[in-house]
Amino acid sequence: MKLSTVILLCAAAPTVALVPGYPSQRVGHVTGGVSSPAFTKAGSNLATALQTSEDSQAVAVASRGGVGSALKNLDVPLIAYFFFWYLGNYYYNITNKLALRAAGGKTGFPMTISSLQMGVGCLYGLFMWVAPDGRKRPSVNMDDIVKMLPVAFCAMGSHCASVFALSAGAVSFAQIVKSAEPAFAAVLAQFVYGKKISKAKWLCLPIVIGGVILASVKELDFAWSALIAACIGNLFAAVKGNENKKLMETPGLKDRMGNIGNQFAITSMLAFLISVPLFIVKEGSKWGQFVDLYKTNPIVSFNLIASGLYWYGYNELATMTIKKTGAVTQSVANTAKRVIVIVGVALVLGESLDPIKLLGCSIGIGGVLLYSVIDKIVGNA
Known part of the structure; x- marks a missing residue:
């Protein structure tokens, strides 16, 4: 991934919570902003899905060369x-x-x-x-x-x-x-x-x-x-x-x-x-x-x-x-x-x-x- 694309998405995300009018009070059980449980839960679900995929790949690769080989075969750009x-x-x-x-x-x-x-x-x-x-x-x-x-x-x-x-x-x-x-x-x-x-x-x-x-x-x-x-x-x-x-x-x-x-x-x-x-x-x-x-x-x-x-x-x-x-x-x-x-x-x-x-x-x-x-x-x- 190009560096500028990552910078674009990383830099913009934290600033959303600073905007007047962005939900910062509690809504239901959720607070707005980047640190809200809703976003945390969404990120957690994505992380869990990615981890499951990574674990499956690790098991398959480990039999051929252990953890080191598994890490080498991990497609980090795709995960990003x-x-x-x-x-x-x-x-x-x-x-x-x-x-x-x-x-x-x-x-x-x-x-x-x-x-x-x-x-x-x-x-x-x-x-x-x-x-x-x-x-x-x-x-x-x-x-x-x-x-x-x-x-x-x-x-x-x-x-x-x-x-x-x-x-x-x-x-x-x-x-x-x-x-x-x-x-x-x-x-x-x-x-x-x-x-x-x-x-x-x-x-x-x-x-x-x-x-x-x-x-x-x-x-x-x-x-x-x-x-x-x-x-x-x-x-x-x-x-x-x-x-x-x-x-x-x-x-x-x-x-x-x-x-x-x-x-x-x-x-x-x-x-x-x-x-x-x-x-x-x-x-x-x-x-x-x-x-x-x-x-x-x-x-x-x-x-x-x-x-x-x-x-x-x-x-x-x-x-x-x-x-x-x-x-x-x-x-x-x-x-x-x-x-x-x-x-x-x-x-x-x-x-x-x-x-x-x-x-x-x-x-x-x-x-x-x-x-x-x-x-x-x-x-x-």
Whole structure:
């Protein structure tokens, strides 16, 4: 992992607790801030999962060469990728929600905030090309840029729709709905991109959808706008995944990009440029109000910048884990991440965690996990 990426996530995390308006009082059994039990529990769960994986690897390797060999075979960079990916996503959801709340929620500036978050991320992407430990700049041509536009448009749509969903309802509710993304991906892959989905995977989708419905039944912060926006975000994310794969299979493009980080940087920059006309049309008339709010309200200004950096950092780290593992591992890890985010963020921000909601969340996320690995268990039939 590049040093600047680690510095970005490490430096931003402790400062969240210093922002006026960040939950510092007790909420339920939880105090806000970096040292809250919610975050400690989330980190503990991640550490336990990583430790279990490490222990299994250690047992297998010990028989061939003892503890020394086990330590040599430990993939420390991969563990760091996962840890900072989870950490960045956790803090992104907190800082994003705080910025949206302080700016008026769904009636405030959700489109402006989502667009500027991508803009902040783009500045970091540019920094990586000039930093001493940064990455080599890509040598793409205009034809490459044109081919990347569909991916960039879908990335913009996915991010903006997700931010609006988070502004309209609870973070936990939006995350539960977003966990149904495999259902959208399966339909698109089968009927639009002509990629066969196994019967076993299709049978997992009712579990996912049923869990989402159950989790929504007694949702205190339920809003149709949040549900619709999250579903639109899922649709864009599913298209983006398929288009991104097609893009990476384009002859010569991978060489001109140089690495996955460059591809993500260029896609993010294009997504930001595409979002600008949309936020001008939707909220451009309120730009002066937003500027005044940004200047006078440190909760908005700090959390806007922090959420943009977290958004860029955790997405890039998630991309790196795919390169070192695979799509199935990535999907399982993404499912585990949602559990930590839903429970941890809901407790810190004082959102509802009704037993029915937790049951539906468990069923839906369990269905996603099963969907991710079912073909490995029963074969691709």
